[in-house]
Amino acid sequence: MFNSDIFNFMKPKNELENQGEWAESRPFIPDELWVKCPACKNMILTSDLEDNLKVCSKCGHHFRTNARYRINITVDEDSFKEMDADLVSENILDFPEYTRKLKTSKMSSGENESVICGTAEIEGSKTVLCVMDSSFMMGSMGTVTGEKITRAFEYATENNLPVIVFTVSGGARMQEGILSLMQMAKTSGAVKRHSDKGLLYITVLTDPTTGGVTASFAMEGDIILAEPKALIGFAGPRVIEQTIRQKLPKDFQTAEFLLEKGFVDAVVNRKDMKKTLSKLLKLHSKEGI
């Protein structure tokens, strides 16, 4: 089947080729009056979509949202206190185009990095909250992403707080080379220390969560929730198709698929997310409300 000469071309593909899968899929930007639902193809009034938590009222499709919107619909009003907001990445490896990419990402997303961290209250329960943002370099994990998440966990460990992380990521950030990979170990270490102190960690996987984030803190929660139909995987579907040279089964790598395979605790609709998180936080609170 194989011979050693063609081996180099036919070797199994791996997660290294995973990046960029999502490069061209832009997050939803509400700059028009009407928007077409990618799932049911109906036209929806943008303002209706905004009022409905960016969920299609016809078919229930969950549109992608940016991190600030997510925080707004999840936490009690004015309770979010951001940490490390002004931490920014540098082009440490002098990687081609990276300086420019960072600049354009900052401008288009309005954020300094691919994750926003802070403390917040959810129906009165205090928690540390990290929310990734797909509009910043597709939520890729650079050293600052890893640093912010690690600091958030260290803060929570020190202050006996639970942590909730909303993930969305195309994976590691190639432009930071091996230092991006090291963030997987670094964040996992911080999660472990938090866990060893008996503290609660909830992850909410949103569309899409892949690569190095899936292979680290996204899958390390005590409780793992996911939004309906969110794509969740280690390798991206295109990479897998290229590797195995066949079409993937329908619903492969969706939140529902992971639920069936035993890797997600519950698939939760966006409208029920705040309530669900609040319930879980209260069930783990030391005061036992």
Added chain:
Amino acid sequence: MSAIDKVNAARANNRPTSIDYINKIFGDSFIELHGDRKFGDDKAIVGGIAKLNDMPVTVIGIEKGRNLKERMERNFGSAHPEGYRKALRLMKQAEKFRRPVICFVDTSGAYCGIGAEERGQGQAIAENLMEMMTLKTPILTILIGEGGSGGALALAVADEVWMLENAIYSVISPEGCASILWKDSSKTAEASECLKITSQDLFSMGVIERIIREPKDLDSKLFDGLKHIIAQTVSKKLEQPIDVLLDNRYNRFRKFGKDSATYLRNDE
């Protein structure tokens, strides 16, 4: 040697694989132990117990196979979740019996396929990263060929990580990087340079503690020397109090990004 030369050397079919290292360093003291106790036995990862001089150690290696038949059997060293779970099982066993863990890494990456996803490739790697960080016994990892991203890191959350001179360690394959960056997968040489994947680059970034010089032919001199420094290093680590060992391990990884992150200056 340029970065692309090293990529080719690291992938060369005649390069010694983990089994060669295990045979040459531990001889017939090695007893292979199979299976993850959950799903199956992944032949892409070899593990077991051996004696290093008089010291029992747990040895785990990602195995690419030494000829075409073996390579196909071992899925070219691309492990499935059960491979990483087998490795973790053996590490937990090592912890129980206070044996040091020695890992040999040689993989283009964790496997991407339907079964791998169905059985939680991401979850398996994530669990290894988390558990290795606090495993109460010394861990030493040696990258002998390709260190392909998360699939390599899943055996490299160690107290020390060493690299053969011509091994590589990277977050993405040069081909993958080139096709994203320049939409041209043939520009692997340029991508190899940009990614900083050679042992020299990684040593200067503090990602590895030691470069193992490679003689022209990877012969017994190399293995004897390696055996000696492995024994010396793990015995020293064994003497450290566990909390010191684990603090050092945490900080070993904690440092990456602490310095590179800068705060926005007000004038920006």
